[in-house]
Amino acid sequence: ENIFDRSRMAPKTPIKNEPVDLSKQKGCTPERNPVTPVKLIDRPQSDPWTPTANLKILISAASPDMRDREKKKELFRPIENSEQSDTPDSLQYDMVDDSTIDEFEKQRPSRKQKSLGLLCQKFLARYPTYPLSTEKTTISLDEVASILGVERRRIYDIVNVLESLHLVSRVAKNQYCWHGRHNLSQTLKMLQEAGEQQYGELMTFFQHKEQDLEYKFGERKKETIPDTQDRPSPDFSEPDCTSASANSRKDKSLRIMSQKFVMLFLVSKTKIVTLDIAAKILIEETQDTVDHSKFKTKVRRLYDIANVLTSLGLIKKVHVTEERGRKPAFKWIGPVEFPGKTDEPRGHSPTSDPLPQAQRGACAPYQICATGNQRFTRHASFNGAQPCEGTRRKVSSEPNSPRQERQACIVNSDKCCSKMINLAAVCRQKIEEDTRNPSVTSPLSLLPVPGDSDFCVNPLPQAVFPVVQADVPSLSVLNGVSSQALHPSTPAASKTENGKPTLLPNQPFLCFPSSSLFMLCGGLQENNLRETLPTTGEVQNRSAEALAAVPPAACQKRSSHECTSPSAPVDDEEPAAKKQTMEQSDVPLSLVVPKKTFESPNAGFTPGSGCTSAVHLEAFHLDLTSPAAPEAADKESTKPLDFQEQEKWSQIKDPDEPSPGKEHISKENANQPFLPQYLYVQPTAGLSSFNFLFSANQAPGAIGLAASQLPSLSIPCVVVPSAALASFPVVCSPAVTSPLSPVSDGSFSAAASMNFSMSGLASTPPVFIGTTAVVTPKVPPTPSVDPQQPAHPTLHLSPVLARSCGAVKLDSPVCMGHPVTLLKLQQPSSTPLTPKSIRPARHEAFFKTPGSLEDPVAWKKNEGNQTRNASSVQRRLEISSTSPD
């Protein structure tokens, strides 16, 4: 060991340490009296007493590390000093002796030398990376602390992180067992799996990887998610987890945070996670207001964790440049592939799922991570067998201590709610930020159209999402069929007469409060649609299904029993959603992947487990409903959904409101020629972030934006992402010149312009949800749509869509209704919505980068520079602008 230590130690810079001591003396004791702090003394002394004390002493003498120790107050002791003198590094000593303060100070160890990362390296150096199975290495915290010359507190920081990765396990008070990295791979694998469930979607969003998105979306999620944070704590309400009672400190524990942090990396395609995003995601509790202080604290903790992980060689610090500037981030440099390879990108079949069902059900899948298990060896913890057990302390003591319970609870809660919460929180934050800081542009935030302002985002807190309206065509796409005017009036949608959809001239965007749900009906003409798209009832249906986005709330509901979320109430109200959700629950962000959407609906549902992973899917589900299908409604009705939004609906709907039935329209309905007209926006709940809008058929008159002149704005589908989703942009209809006056309800403001920039994440290309099945086309260049342009001749389709579609070939039947299609527009033109931009700016504005909320002007300026910061998005924009739209 000595050797070992030495080697490790050697690297350190001993010199500085010494000085430190001196300095301290100086500062502390003018007189130099060796004041021996009580505590301090103890330790040092203790060392000697320990069996290995002598050894340690020797080592210390030899190695610089010891010096470090000395730094501590403890060090002051004369003895140590003597030791130091012994050490080769004497140079400084001399200096010290001389007593030049200055020198001392200079020498005084810099902060870096005392860094947690360095300390961790020293710590790790003491133990074999891959200990022989036979040998059991126990770690005494006190001993290590004294040896390394740090307070025990610091050791806890290190050990907690190591424990989260199962490199060590707590055996008893003050005693840990060193396992080394033998199990690291498995642990990481587990974390990856858990991470996929918990954060897959999120990360996807954040990272903007399109592929990822699809990929991830494709995965099914098992459960629904509860929701959200809206209500702050209700989440714990679940009986199962009596969490409420207990989650106390542990929830926040560094251990759990560490696991989650690692999960983010493992789930991330880029393997790069920025601190701020990680912090936001990890701040589960917070919902709406992620207060700054909390965020700061979280970041601090992440630094602590990151330092340890860095020492382990698992991550390294990097910087990512985003629109807003350079942000600190960490890149995973550890193993990525794990033998067992659990993660499948796409369809995770339930069976494949690593976690045993049992666990899920009971404790939830995430437990692992969650938590408390760390004390056990990783195996144990991960195995379903004992999912919840073991809290650390408990090990020795009773199994049922409250703590354990807590953890379990926590875990569940995590599963259930965390995702949603996180997303929501993140989104909200972003939004808030954006809103607050004009300068900052948040991708998500939308700008309200002048007229619309009401509806629009104004309220920061709520995330408002801009909605893009699709042109009629787009609608058609979605709907696939012409719609009859089922519900003619969808507030938002404007409809045109059957004949032609008129574009709304100005419609800009629609902004919805994140929380609300909306349905829009657009009147699309069948003709148009059909023309445009091949219509197939089936297609539609499919699409509808696919689309069926289940609002988070809905999801929650299902699982609600488990995870009760505030949003829960939703069930009642909307049958449709529910139903769909039920059916399609699987579909994750449905948008993306068609594949499974339908199939395994249930998977998520298991009541018990419901909460777990479902989140993503549900969150994103979109429902299509066609007004026409009452039947469906009925069915749906059986399952009432309550939406908070209902209210909104009512408001919104009023004009024409599609009856719920319409909304509900399910696939079946889809068959009908009509398209659902509604938009579903879901908001709130945990996910608050995602909102979807679909337009279904709309009766021409129904929605008409009468007020606005926008004739037909149908909104095909709109997806509104919540913050999380921010990345997805939505579709847009052609630009409308005139801003719409708010639509009747106001729920929509019907802004004319369609674009909106959803891109939450800058990089991510906007997604379109289109009718097409999965289309992820990248349309190259579509010129962005001009929001402002007066009517686009293109009326029906928003340019974007059209193009995109075209590119994609939306035409194909697939496009029509099918499953949800998300189109990611890469270059799309989604325009950012800043209000201003909308108006004036034409091309320029087009897509704003997320950050671009700033005022348009700034934006423009940027354009010039685009290259500079230019997030990809911006660039795209430019390109698009050039394009002939």
Next chain:
DNA sequence: CGATCCCGCCACATT
């Protein structure tokens, strides 16, 4: 000046 993050108070848990 923002990014880092050391340091140690002090609340809570365990013994």
Next chain:
DNA sequence: AATGTGGCGGGATCG
């Protein structure tokens, strides 16, 4: 009550 843990955030340093 003593001791072990570890959340937390002030504020020092670094870059």
